[in-house]
Amino acid sequence: MKGDGEVGGGDRVDAPGDGTPVLEVRDLVVHHGQLRALDAVSLRVLPGEVYAIIGANGAGKSTLLRTIAGLHHPTSGSILYDGKDVTGLRPERRATQGIVMVPEGRRLFGSLSVEENLKVGATYARPGPWTIERVYEMFGWMRERRNQPTAQLSGGEQQAVAIGRALVANPRVLMLDELSLGLAPVVVQRIYGMLPQILGTGLTVLLVEQDVSQALRVASHIQCLLEGRTTLEGEPADVTADQVEAAYFGLAGAATASQPGEGSEG
Amino acid sequence: MAWVNAIIQGVLTGGLYALFACGLSLMFGVMKVVNLAHGDLAVVAGYLAIGIIAVTHVPVLWSFVIVVPIMALLGYVLQRTVLQTALDRSVLTTLLVTFGLSVVIENGLLQFFTANSRGIGASLALVTGAFTIGSQISIAYLLLLIFAVAVAVLLGLQYFLSRSKYGRLIRAVADDKEAAQLAGADYRHVFGIAAAVAFATVALGGIAFGMYSDLDPTTGTDTILLFAFAAVVIGGLGSLWGTLLGGVVLGVAQQIGAQINISDELLAGYIVFLVVLVLRPQGLISRGVQS
Numbered sequence: 001m002k003g004d005g006e007v008g009g010g011d012r013v014d015a016p017g018d019g020t021p022v023l024e025v026r027d028l029v030v031h032h033g034q035l036r037a038l039d040a041v042s043l044r045v046l047p048g049e050v051y052a053i054i055g056a057n058g059a060g061k062s063t064l065l066r067t068i069a070g071l072h073h074p075t076s077g078s079i080l081y082d083g084k085d086v087t088g089l090r091p092e093r094r095a096t097q098g099i100v101m102v103p104e105g106r107r108l109f110g111s112l113s114v115e116e117n118l119k120v121g122a123t124y125a126r127p128g129p130w131t132i133e134r135v136y137e138m139f140g141w142m143r144e145r146r147n148q149p150t151a152q153l154s155g156g157e158q159q160a161v162a163i164g165r166a167l168v169a170n171p172r173v174l175m176l177d178e179l180s181l182g183l184a185p186v187v188v189q190r191i192y193g194m195l196p197q198i199l200g201t202g203l204t205v206l207l208v209e210q211d212v213s214q215a216l217r218v219a220s221h222i223q224c225l226l227e228g229r230t231t232l233e234g235e236p237a238d239v240t241a242d243q244v245e246a247a248y249f250g251l252a253g254a255a256t257a258s259q260p261g262e263g264s265e266g
Numbered sequence: 267m268a269w270v271n272a273i274i275q276g277v278l279t280g281g282l283y284a285l286f287a288c289g290l291s292l293m294f295g296v297m298k299v300v301n302l303a304h305g306d307l308a309v310v311a312g313y314l315a316i317g318i319i320a321v322t323h324v325p326v327l328w329s330f331v332i333v334v335p336i337m338a339l340l341g342y343v344l345q346r347t348v349l350q351t352a353l354d355r356s357v358l359t360t361l362l363v364t365f366g367l368s369v370v371i372e373n374g375l376l377q378f379f380t381a382n383s384r385g386i387g388a389s390l391a392l393v394t395g396a397f398t399i400g401s402q403i404s405i406a407y408l409l410l411l412i413f414a415v416a417v418a419v420l421l422g423l424q425y426f427l428s429r430s431k432y433g434r435l436i437r438a439v440a441d442d443k444e445a446a447q448l449a450g451a452d453y454r455h456v457f458g459i460a461a462a463v464a465f466a467t468v469a470l471g472g473i474a475f476g477m478y479s480d481l482d483p484t485t486g487t488d489t490i491l492l493f494a495f496a497a498v499v500i501g502g503l504g505s506l507w508g509t510l511l512g513g514v515v516l517g518v519a520q521q522i523g524a525q526i527n528i529s530d531e532l533l534a535g536y537i538v539f540l541v542v543l544v545l546r547p548q549g550l551i552s553r554g555v556q557s
Contacts (some may be wrong), residue, residue: 070447071444071447071448090452091444091448092447092448092449092450092451092452092453095447095449096450100448101448103445103448107442107445107448108445109437109441109442110441110442111437111441112434112437112438112441116434116437116438117438119431119434120434120435120438120446120449121449123431123434123435123449123450124449124450124451125450165449166448166449169449169450
């Protein structure tokens with residue numbers, strides 16, 4: 001509960017758009033058993049940004065997001081939210097303080113209706129602009145189908161419900177894990193088309209995307225992971241297609257655009 | 267006419283079995299805990315009622331008002347401590363832990379209350395009274411009341427699970443507890459609430475059984491737990507109304523068995539249980555709290 005008091009007044013509105021990150025990850029190391037899934041990954045997400053993590057399958061993108069959400073315990077490193085260390089916080093406490101993730105594969109509650117899914121999302125919501133009503137306004141079809149079980153929805157519709165369920169919690173940092181997975185390109189376009197509306201309410205987006213061109217289109221900052229390490233980082237305008245390709249596939253001469261690679265000692 | 271009577275008695279006893287079974291089903295459906303101490307906890311509730319009535323001289327029916335909240339609280343605490351610790355290791359560990367609990371409770375009861383059996387409110391008109399239809403059918407007020415309570419409990423549970431905030435969270439956590447965490451729900455607390463509800467129904471079942479029959483320290487495992495399991499399996503795991511259907515089928519089978527030969531009462535129930543297990547292992551109704 002300690003987060004609620006300081007957050008209620010919307011003190012972030014006048015927070016500087018540069019300098020103080022809303023979310024910061026320092027030298028994060030995560031193991032899955034023996035496997036080192038993340039190796040000294042760091043990132044700084046500024047308020048209002050769309051920060052995209054790209055990388056191939058198994059690069060550690062989802063592990064990074066899940067660790068930030070609190071679902072994995074890092075071996076070392078720290079996660080700072082609003083300057084405060086949240087590394088040891090339970091996942092539900094992070095969610096109620098404003099770090100909310102839309103998990104890979106949507107993970108809707110299968111025996112609950114559309115509206116019940118949204119209600120669960122709103123149960124522990126912070127105060128803020130997002131309500132179930134507002135989600136219905138954004139996704140017009142949802143209102144008429146609110147009493148349907150989510151199993152009857154298409155993949156894209158399910159993804160919309162999953163996003164709605166996260167939004168009604170009124171996150172400050174919204175994490176989107178592989179939105180495009182298993183969806184038709186048209187549907188993916190439509191969902192990413194909603195991003196400006198979402199950003200308009202003042203939240204920050206950290207997303208993981210396998211589809212690089214999609215990520216480059218929407219992101220204000222990208223970071224490429226390869227085998228658990230950062231291979232490229234920068235603004236989409238500053239990186240060339242060749243650099244991205246090299247960083248993505250691990251070809252020689254990667255890690256050029258900026259200064260991230262140093263953290264990962266061999 | 268004797269057969270009609272047997273069926274009526276069987277249906278009514280099914281209400282009692284449903285009271286035993288719904289808590290077992292809820293705990294399995296939500297946290298995948300097979301609570302082998304379920305029956306013993308019902309007996310604990312019965313003894314608690316006996317003790318409270320003896321000490322405070324409250325009217326028998328008032329003992330429910332005291333015992334049910336105590337058991338609900340015990341359920342929450344037990345879930346948040348012992349059962350959650352076991353769950354964190356593995357679902358199988360919960361089987362061992364609840365088995366251990368069952369042994370401890372049973373021997374604790376033997377130690378403090380001896381092996382003598384006790385009843386609750388044996389002198390009440392409600393407990394002993396009955397009305398007759400024709401010459402062969404005699405319906406006990408108590409059984410009728412227990413059946414009504416069972417139906418009311420199931421209706422209440424259904425309403426709670428489908429309409430209330432915590433009911434919704436319980437279903438969400440049963441579906442996907444990680445996704446529920448991402449929505450800000452502490453699933454351990456939600457599990458605690460579910461256990462509290464399950465223990466409240468156990469308390470009702472235990473006291474009802476103490477009024478219907480006699481309780482002794484072993485009643486929990488050799489009668490209540492077995493009947494609860496049979497009712498859950500016959501009705502369908504995770505289905506709320508399945509527990510009533512399962513209880514009724516079990517009760518009717520037992521009464522018909524007893525009609526054929528008084529010593530076949532239990533056997534007949536277990537034969538039906540086995541037949542359902544072989545022919546329809548998912549139970550007669552197979553949907554509900556949990557997919």
